[in-house]
Structure formats: C-alpha cells, structure tokens
Amino acid sequence: MATVKSIPDITSIEQRQKLLEEIQERVLWLAINMVDYANNVRPNPGGVKVGGHQASSSSVVTLMTHLYFEFMKAGDKISVKPHASPVFHAIQYLLGNLTEEHLKGLRAFHGLQAYPSRTKDPDGVDFSTGSVGLGAVAPNFAWLTEEYVRHHLNKESGVDRRWIALVGDAELDEGNVWEAIADPALFDSKNILWIVDLNRQSLDRIIPGIRVRCWRDMFAANGWRVVDAKYGKKLQAAFNEPNGELLRTAIDEMSNEFYQRLLRVQPSTLREWLPKASRYPRDMERLLGRWNDHDLQDMFRNLGGHDFGMLREAFDQMDLSKGPHVLFAYTLKGWKLPTAGDPQNHSTNLKPYQMEKTRIALGIPEDQKMARLPADSPAGKLCIETAEKLQITKRLKPVTPEMSIPAGFEQAYKGKMSTQQIFGLVLTEISRRVPELAQRLVTISPDVASSTNLGGWINKAGVWSRFPHQELPQDEELRALQWTESPTGQHIELGISENNLFMALGQLGTSFEMNGEMLFPLGTLYDPFVRRGLDAFYYAAYSGGKFIVVATPSGITLGPEGGAHQSEITPSIGVEMPEMDFYEPAFGHELEWIMLSAMEQIRRREHSTYLRLTSKRIDQDIFKMPSTPEAVETLRKQVIRGAYKLIDRSAEPGYGKGYNIVNIMAVGAMAPEAVAASNRLLDEGVFANVFNVTGPGPLYREFQDSVRAAIKEGRGSRPFLADVIGVGERTAPIVTVCDGHPHQLAWLGAALKTETYPLGVTKFGQSGNPWDLYREYGIDADSIMAASFSALGM
Numbered sequence: 001m002a003t004v005k006s007i008p009d010i011t012s013i014e015q016r017q018k019l020l021e022e023i024q025e026r027v028l029w030l031a032i033n034m035v036d037y038a039n040n041v042r043p044n045p046g047g048v049k050v051g052g053h054q055a056s057s058s059s060v061v062t063l064m065t066h067l068y069f070e071f072m073k074a075g076d077k078i079s080v081k082p083h084a085s086p087v088f089h090a091i092q093y094l095l096g097n098l099t100e101e102h103l104k105g106l107r108a109f110h111g112l113q114a115y116p117s118r119t120k121d122p123d124g125v126d127f128s129t130g131s132v133g134l135g136a137v138a139p140n141f142a143w144l145t146e147e148y149v150r151h152h153l154n155k156e157s158g159v160d161r162r163w164i165a166l167v168g169d170a171e172l173d174e175g176n177v178w179e180a181i182a183d184p185a186l187f188d189s190k191n192i193l194w195i196v197d198l199n200r201q202s203l204d205r206i207i208p209g210i211r212v213r214c215w216r217d218m219f220a221a222n223g224w225r226v227v228d229a230k231y232g233k234k235l236q237a238a239f240n241e242p243n244g245e246l247l248r249t250a251i252d253e254m255s256n257e258f259y260q261r262l263l264r265v266q267p268s269t270l271r272e273w274l275p276k277a278s279r280y281p282r283d284m285e286r287l288l289g290r291w292n293d294h295d296l297q298d299m300f301r302n303l304g305g306h307d308f309g310m311l312r313e314a315f316d317q318m319d320l321s322k323g324p325h326v327l328f329a330y331t332l333k334g335w336k337l338p339t340a341g342d343p344q345n346h347s348t349n350l351k352p353y354q355m356e357k358t359r360i361a362l363g364i365p366e367d368q369k370m371a372r373l374p375a376d377s378p379a380g381k382l383c384i385e386t387a388e389k390l391q392i393t394k395r396l397k398p399v400t401p402e403m404s405i406p407a408g409f410e411q412a413y414k415g416k417m418s419t420q421q422i423f424g425l426v427l428t429e430i431s432r433r434v435p436e437l438a439q440r441l442v443t444i445s446p447d448v449a450s451s452t453n454l455g456g457w458i459n460k461a462g463v464w465s466r467f468p469h470q471e472l473p474q475d476e477e478l479r480a481l482q483w484t485e486s487p488t489g490q491h492i493e494l495g496i497s498e499n500n501l502f503m504a505l506g507q508l509g510t511s512f513e514m515n516g517e518m519l520f521p522l523g524t525l526y527d528p529f530v531r532r533g534l535d536a537f538y539y540a541a542y543s544g545g546k547f548i549v550v551a552t553p554s555g556i557t558l559g560p561e562g563g564a565h566q567s568e569i570t571p572s573i574g575v576e577m578p579e580m581d582f583y584e585p586a587f588g589h590e591l592e593w594i595m596l597s598a599m600e601q602i603r604r605r606e607h608s609t610y611l612r613l614t615s616k617r618i619d620q621d622i623f624k625m626p627s628t629p630e631a632v633e634t635l636r637k638q639v640i641r642g643a644y645k646l647i648d649r650s651a652e653p654g655y656g657k658g659y660n661i662v663n664i665m666a667v668g669a670m671a672p673e674a675v676a677a678s679n680r681l682l683d684e685g686v687f688a689n690v691f692n693v694t695g696p697g698p699l700y701r702e703f704q705d706s707v708r709a710a711i712k713e714g715r716g717s718r719p720f721l722a723d724v725i726g727v728g729e730r731t732a733p734i735v736t737v738c739d740g741h742p743h744q745l746a747w748l749g750a751a752l753k754t755e756t757y758p759l760g761v762t763k764f765g766q767s768g769n770p771w772d773l774y775r776e777y778g779i780d781a782d783s784i785m786a787a788s789f790s791a792l793g794m
Helices: 010-041 054-058 061-071 082-094 100-104 134-153 169-173 175-182 212-221 233-239 244-253 256-264 267-273 281-288 293-300 308-316 352-362 378-390 419-433 455-461 498-508 511-515 534-542 556-561 570-576 588-603 629-641 668-683 696-713 748-752 770-777 781-791
Strands: 077-080 163-168 192-198 225-229 325-330 441-445 491-493 520-525 548-551 580-583 608-612 643-647 661-666 687-693 734-737 756-759
Touching: 010 054, 010 061, 010 082, 010 100, 010 308, 010 352, 010 378, 054 082, 061 082, 061 163, 061 192, 061 308, 061 378, 077 082, 077 134, 082 100, 082 163, 134 163, 134 175, 134 192, 134 498, 134 511, 134 534, 163 169, 169 192, 175 212, 175 498, 212 225, 212 325, 225 308, 233 244, 233 293, 233 308, 244 281, 267 293, 308 325, 419 441, 419 455, 419 588, 441 455, 441 498, 455 491, 498 511, 498 520, 498 534, 520 588, 548 588, 556 770, 570 580, 570 608, 570 696, 580 588, 580 696, 588 608, 588 629, 629 643, 629 696, 643 668, 661 668, 661 781, 668 687, 668 734, 668 781, 696 748, 734 748, 734 781, 748 756, 756 781, 770 781
Parallel strands: 077 163, 163 192, 192 325, 225 325, 441 491, 441 520, 520 548, 548 608, 580 608, 661 687, 661 734, 734 756
Antiparallel strands: 643 687
16 A cells, blocks of 8 residues: 555655655644634633644644545545644644644634644634544444445445554554444444554653553454554664664663653763663663764654654555554644643643743744745645545535435324333334335344344344354254344344444444435434433534434333342433434334434434433323324424323312312323322312423423513513413423422422422432332322422412
8 A cells, every 4th residue: 555656766766755754744743833822822811721732733734635635535534533633723724624724713703623623624624623532433433334235235445444543552542442342343344544643642642551462452352453653754764773772671661750851861871871771871871872862862753643654664565455554643732832741731831931932943934924835835745736635625415315204104002001112113004104114214222132123123124144144053942133144134233332423323324425425324322321321422412423322121110120220320321412312202103203203304404313222111092192183293293392281170160269270291101190180189179281302302492582571582482392381281380290300300490480399319229120119219100299289389
C-alpha cells in the first residue's frame, strides 16, 4: 500500500517531503493560532476560559498531514481524536472547505465546535468525537454497517473505502475500546486502520509504565496487525553508529516519566543523564560525544510520528485488505512548542511572547497569521490537488426515499398479553405486510435476542454472518428459535456489550448519510442495562443516528429477577435524551402505532425512539377501540403524541357537582393498577379519570414547547393537553404512577398547574412477586387510592 509510488526517484521524494513539511508547519500554526485567537483576541465579555488544546493538537500535525496529503483518497472516512479538532479544521481550511471567519469562530456560539461534530461542524466531519474512546471505535462499526449494506442491498459503490481512527493513547484506557476490539461481530474486519498518537501523556500526568507492550499484545491477540513508527530517521542513524545500540536500549527501557523529563531539560543536562540510563555509562558518554548539544537534543526528540520518511515506510508495510491494522506512532505532546513534554501542558495556552517566538520559528509571515498557502506556490498547488483528489467540496446530502409506511395494521389484540410479546408480533407483521420496509430493517442485540422476543423475526429473517455457514448434524429436538446464519440474514448478534450495541446502532443509523442507503436499525437489550451503555447511547444520538431501542423487560415488574435486573432510573434517561422519543406503552394497539410511527421518524430523519416494554401480561380488553375511523385516527395521534384518556368518568351520575374528581396519570405496566384503583374509588364516591401516558418523552417536549409559547405569546396560548383533558377536569388534583422513578411524570403537575401526588420507585428493587413489590414500593391500586384520597383531602 505504498503512498508515493507515482514518484519516480529519490529527488522527487525529497521535494515532496519538503512540501509536506511546509504544509505541516502551516497546519501547526493555524491550529495553535485559532486557539490563541479564541482565547486572547476575540471579545470575551464574560471572561470564561475558552481553551483549545494547543499541545494535544501539535502531537498529531505530522500524522494528519501525512494522512490527508499522502494516504487518504476519495471516500475514506476518518475519526479524529477530540483534542485534535483545531488540526482537523486547519487542514479543512487549507483544502478550501472553511473560511477565515470559521477559524476565528472556534468554540464560539454557532462556530466550530470544541470537538469534531458530525451534526454541528460545517466542514464534513465523518465521526463525532468528544467522550474519549467512543469516536475511536465508531469507524469499526461504520465498516460493519457498510458490509451489511453490501450484502443486503447489492450496493457496490465501487469505492474501496478505508475506515481510519486517529486515537489518543490515553483513550486506550477506556474499556469500551477493548469491548469493540474483541467483539466477534468485528472479527476479520478489513480496511480498518487505527493510528495511536503515542505521546505518553493524559490530561493530568505522564502515563505510567510502558503500556504499549501490553496494548500491542491485546491488539495482536484479537487479530490486528501491529505496525510501529517509533524512531525517526535521525535517531535510527544514531543507532547504526558503532555502539549505537546502547542509545536504543536506553531509550527503549526508559519509563515514560523519565523519557518525558529528558525532553524538557537543557542539552547539557540531557548529555549528563542519558549515560545514567545505560548499563555502560562511559561507553554512552563517548557515543554522545559525536554530536553537539543542539544536534543531540534534536536527535533525541526525533520520533517516528513526526518523521514523514518513517511514516511513509510504516504505511508501506500495511495491507488493510488482509485485516485491521494499528499503527503506534510515537509523538511529542507540544511538538515544536515551548511546552513540549510538560506533564501539565494539556490545557496550557501559549503566552503572547511564546506565540510570537513560535511564529518566527515556523517561518509564518506576520501579515499571514490566518492565511492559506499561496495558491500559486508548490505547497498551495498540492493543497488544491488534494482537495480535488478527496472530493472535499462534493459531499452531497442524499435524498430521503419515498416509502409507504402504514399508520397501523388493524390487528386484534385479545386476552392477556405483554408488550414484550406484542413487540415480536408487530415485527412479524412488518415483515409480512411492508416488504420495502422489512428489506431495510436490521435488528441487533448483545446476546439477548431470544429473551427480548426477537425469536419470531429471527426465524423469518435469519442471522447475518459474513462467513459461510458450517453444516452441522441435524438437531434431533425441534426448537422454537431457528438460528440460521447466512450473508442475507437480517439480525446481527453481538457479544455481551451494551456499549457495542449502541455504537453499532449509531452507525447503522447513519448509513443513509454515510452510504446513501437507508436502514431501519432496531436494537434490543434488557432495560436495566441501558445504564451500562449510556455513554455510547448518548454518543449515537448526538452523532445524528436514527434508530429504535427496545428495552425489555423493565422495572420492578420483573419481580423475582431482583434489584440487579430491575430498572428505576431508565425512564428519566429516556425522557431527557435529546432527539429521542421515549415511550412506555401498555397495550398492543399503542405499541403497533408507536413502532410504525418510529419507522416513519427514521425515514424522515427526525427522532430516534426508545421503547420501554414489560413482560407483564395485561388484559387487552381494557383498551377500547373507537367505533369510527375518524375517532380511531384521533386516538392514534394522541397515543403518538404521548397521552390519551383511558377511563372517562364524566358520564357518571354526580360527576362534577362536588370536589370529588381526581385524575390518575399512569404509564406502561401501571395502567391496570390505575384502572383497578379508579373502579374501586368509584364505589367510594370518587370520580377518578385515568389517563394513559404512552410517551413521557414527546409529551414532556410538548410541555416545554407550551412553556416557550406562553413566554412568547402570553397567557392566551393554548393550554397543555387541551384536547385530552377537559376544561372542567383541569383543576382536579392528579396522581401519577409509574414503574420507575416518579420523576418521570412528576412534572405533569406543573404542566397542568394543579396539585400532584407522584408515585414511583425511589429505592433499589428486590426479588419477589410483582404484586408484593408494587405494595412494598407504593405503586399498587391501594397506594393509588390512598394518594387520591390525600389529594382530595379525604
């Protein structure tokens, strides 16, 4: 995979290297200068620290220059480590993809983001980064997504795309990195390249020990090919001197702390301490005597990650078609800056005199502090040629496809059924009735497919495998789940990692933007384990992925499974996740309508959806379907919107003549308890309407919209849920009840401007019969009745 094969002789290689060095110096300057401008030039009335990571940016300048101007080609996708954002934007500026005003807006309102963002930066970021370790693994799952698209949609784009991640070495401390590296779904992946910026520093300190030895073994054990760019050409020439192996051995065996300290000392001190790191100090002294102080220090800092010749050789060793590769590129944090190697340089900004000294050292004219390279210069021409090669300005947004997704199936749901059970039935109906949607529907699970009720779908759609299925003896026992693997299967089974599930969902959910082919990704997991994958869940939503999460079973309703498998805080996660519709339906028709609406949301690239389902069997006859198509459609819209009236007591004799009206607002598994309480309250002379809250997420968003409207338009704006809660009922107190933290619905009192009694689970769960647990945690029918009496002052 040589990157310079078109260059015929050593002279042209040397000339090109000089151009790359000129470009990298301009990139370095632009990167640190935009940070300096943001902190010291741009007005900052509040005096808030802006930041920008000059030292972290400098360590990857050579690597990024080599990638963009030597290695990458049109179609390649790259994830850039969070703290290298200024370098990425500097390169995009040189390629004509940004303006000078963009550079001046780093970390400003509506300006370039602090960390690369797919959805908020203007220059075509491929992968959002920020939370360390997540952006690193995103390209792996993007590769998996493209492989899936090629297998299922006959999409041969003709682009031999490479998926690249530039990773900070401190990011390798994150557990999610190794979860992704080891996931069996990613085994034998191709065209994936990780480049580790091995600068030996994290945020607060020098990374202790020599961790790279362990990291190399871990990558290799998982089938990755390991390549090094450790020492630059100057150091390698020194190693080839007589006794030069003494210098190599000393540096190889140094701790990170010792090496970093020697980076910062004066040349005379370096000459004094290097022999102390050798078993043969006198021989080392004689060896070092061959160089003057300046050359010795320059040579000592000559690492492979800052040497274009060494990088060229390292990249030439790779053949990404034979498996994933990782390049450990040794670098200096603060390279070519006065703060080089300082353990506290992570958030340090150069002082004005240091900036000026650096500008002069890099040869940047004073009147070109924000200038591109001259277009008619050799380096400027290389920038133009690179922009054309990478098709930087030709990134077109794909057109949303037309597709007829029905609003409902008019299925009959009878008897006692759980929403977990109904979920599987709805999937089966989609595969039967909406083939154009079913063709693009992909399910994914971290080894819990059968226990989250994907069995029927898997039996019909099969399990996706990139490898030929090994023929096995026929199983004598007929099994309900037929685990048939093939390249056309539509279910992806991951290892037990919720982080990997959400990372995969995020990339499957951006296939439309990445590959021009829309997928409808649906992931299942146990609801309590949403917590384990929360960082990746947030990342997937922030990056603009559109997908459906089905979390089941949930709550203390899970009963005997106990507190470790019960969930209390997940509803709050669902309600508060931006660009996410959180639903907790109770009945079959609700779930059917919501799932089809969620598919349409994906098609229109609007919101993702989180469904919290339960294994509790609920009498479906509680749900009353209206008799006219118009009324059915009204009810469907209310379900999608988030709430409707399940039990209406307004027709009861004596309703509204006293102060004996209460509104019970229930969600999910609590609907039967709310109905039971309402029936018993009626015997006590209390009129308890029951409102089924199907979607706390969209409903809360509507409340916030109404608050903003009231602020903007005044009190004359339309009341919250005006078409669901009648005028005469709006002043009644409310009791909210959910199998989760009461915070999920407690805000309804503020929305309706009335007294509220929120019931829910505020302690860790335990094993037991669900009805015993309901009573213990105060969400059973008796507790709902007691809260209603209190609300009415009875």
